[in-house]
Amino acid sequence: MNNAAGTATQKRREGSSPLLKRLRGLTTVLLSIIATLVGLLFITFLIGRVMPIDPVLAIVGERASKEVYDAAYLSLGLDKPLIVQFGVFLQQVFTGDFGISRLTARPVSDDIIRVFPATLELASVATVFGVLFGVPMGVIAAVHQGKWQDQLIRLFGLFGYSMPIFWLGLMGLLIFYGILGWVGGPGRLDVFYDDLVPVITGMILVDSLIAGEIDIFWNAVSHIILPASLLGYYSLAYISRMTRSFMLEQLTQEYIITARVKGLSEHAVIWRHALGNVMIPLITVIALSYANLLEGSVLTEVIFAWPGLGQYLTTALLSADMNAVMGGTVVVGLIFIGLNLFSDFLYKVVDPRAR
């Protein structure tokens, strides 16, 4: 009896364990997401409250009388204890309400929906640029380690990494927009195209295609290409250096020697076998680089008059517009968490051992 019962329990355990395991895994992931978010919010909230900036002055202005100032102070709930303020804030966040931005007089969620697609569009094009050029350059540098190709790529990457983006952006504008006229100027579109495309995704490249407005699409391309190339140049430098170092490690492995001994072509050895094994750490590198760009690049956005998340967050921070800062922080936090999960998922796609 005992034996039979034991076998049944074992069977039940065996039968349900993958499901249980998955559920447990999912719960752990969810809990860690919530804990990370709450922690992130708490730290941002605390920094916002101890910052030597007066959020009330940001609203009422320098000339406000004491009565006007006090009324705004109370309406912000600043008279309540910190922990109560944080509780109220958390409650709002988890119901999707970040409150009204003090600077734009609109719901923060509306603001983020408006500015984030601009950043997403720019960061995505930049990342495509960075990956398309960065990965092959890294591979070439590794294959030709120490030779002129390697040095040239190193120099090219170093230049991108060490030049201030402010200067590079202005020079880029001056040459490609001011002198050569190859690209559009600052802004996402020529002003005459503003508001002509119905907003669906908020990304003009996508929305103009959906609306069948090819002129506007090309105009948007001409505006995005320069800032995206510049940002892409930065991620290119990083991605190519990391690819090179991952590749160098792989190229000394025994399986590479085996592949060569088997008579595989050099192309197959490098691009299929070595690069294939580099993909896992490379995905993390690319995801991190993408996440950094998605936070918004303030200087690029300022120079190119690109109304994205970086500019929005910085203006909000400097003006103590805490609702906007918190809203932005949640979005940035979610991006990092999302991209981490996505790269975990990609590991499993690329590498069966991780499944």
Added chain:
Amino acid sequence: MKIQNWLKGLVLATAISVPAWSAPPSFAATPDDILVVANRIDDIISLDPQEMFEFAGTDYANNVYDSLVSFDPKDLSKGYEPSLAESWTISEDGKTFTFTIREGVKFHSGNDLTAHDAEFSLRRAVGLNKTPSFILTQFGFTPDNMESTIKATDDRTLVVVTDKKYAPSFVLNCFTSAISYIVDSKEVKSHEKDGDWGNEWLRTNSAGSGAYSLVSWKPNESYTLNANPDYWRAKPAMKRVIVRHIQESATQRLLLEKGDVDVARNLSPEDIAGISGNSDLAVDEDLRGRIMYISMNQKDPILSKPQVIEALKYLVDYKGMEGAFLKGQWKVHQAFLPLTYMGELKDQPFSFDVEKAKGLLSEAGYPDGFDVEIIVRDAQERVEIAQSLQNTFAQAGINVSLIQGTGKQILGKYRARDFQIYLGAWGPDYPDPHTNADTFASNPDNADEAQHLGKLAWRNAWAIPELTAMTEAAVQETDNAKRAQMYVDIQKEHQKVSPFAEMFQKNEQTGRRANVSGFVTGSAVTAVYYWTVTK
């Protein structure tokens, strides 16, 4: 070999894609009936005229709304003149103003503009009690008495009763400011929520009768206006005005040079110099209302000594700064009223004189100087001025530490009277001399508890019963010539004894395409006009 092939492919792809990037059509210049302006507009917090108090916001409102009394953009020096009120009378006791409203004016919605709209708008300003409300409530209007003090007696007559007699020029000048702009009461009332006077709606929408109506506003990005073809003054030549937020001066310059914008409003001295030789472009100059000054906290035992105050005024290199890094953006000016205001004072009694300053410091008992802190916002030109002061003060042995911070940080210290020397700028709130006299030369109660935060004299803990009385008398003087002289006298006394060293007045340099004319930036008294622009 394979990699080389791949490289070839890459080069080819790049070569093919470059013309593709440059393929899109681009306008060589803006169309003849569209005005595109590059400006910093990130200070716009609200589009509600009874709430806004920032420069870019007022520029917007000046074109979308009208007031009872306003200026002639073609000759701002004439002072106030009839606008939506075609005439007015003032009672013998000087307290009752009866305005006759212009006939036939319509709002953008098509509604007729009547005295009831004016009544609603002025009451709204009082009832909302936002920051600029004091411009009207200083005449004694309160939410409790406004139904009797601000009253439309019929469609064309508005009667306003002040709590006491004021100089008529003072009252009428205040009626030119944004807080007094007339909104479409039917439209705004229809969007009222929980007794908010339609504020939530009007913060992002418009309900005016001005030369332009709002098409769209994207915060920190742009706003677009469409011409009102039925505008009662004139039909605007520019059918559309687009104002884009461009933060960087260099970017504004590039856009202007390429002809993608018609006007660039925030060019740095370097960029102004850079475009000066370009025959396609022109630069306009206009003296604005902002005054750059330093002030000394009178709670400080050293800085409250009259000789120290005077010495510091001789340790400012006014001309040196103007000629060096300020390069035409600020002009030397040593009185608290901006030039072009009633009662302006052009005297410049102070110049950079280290020996004189040293003598005064010795008299005060500080022959070897002292240590002092200057608080300043981290804006480039202010920091440069502060560094110049640090250098010139050192020549008399005064060792300056610069405390930099964001605008809000520095302002917080200033308002809390927690500083030694403050370096900053002040712009008038409305186009009447009382605005600056009331803040620089009036302090009815110097106690900490009095919290006269709007008064700079209080922020600097400067007790001045005599000057306060003089300022109070000037605001009640009905004779304009006498009144102007009173402000000259107040400023002369202020120059002599105050802990304020006024240094410069803002000179705005605007870059524009040479084919654009009639772009009026509003001088010290008002804001930008777009309806006067032609190409």
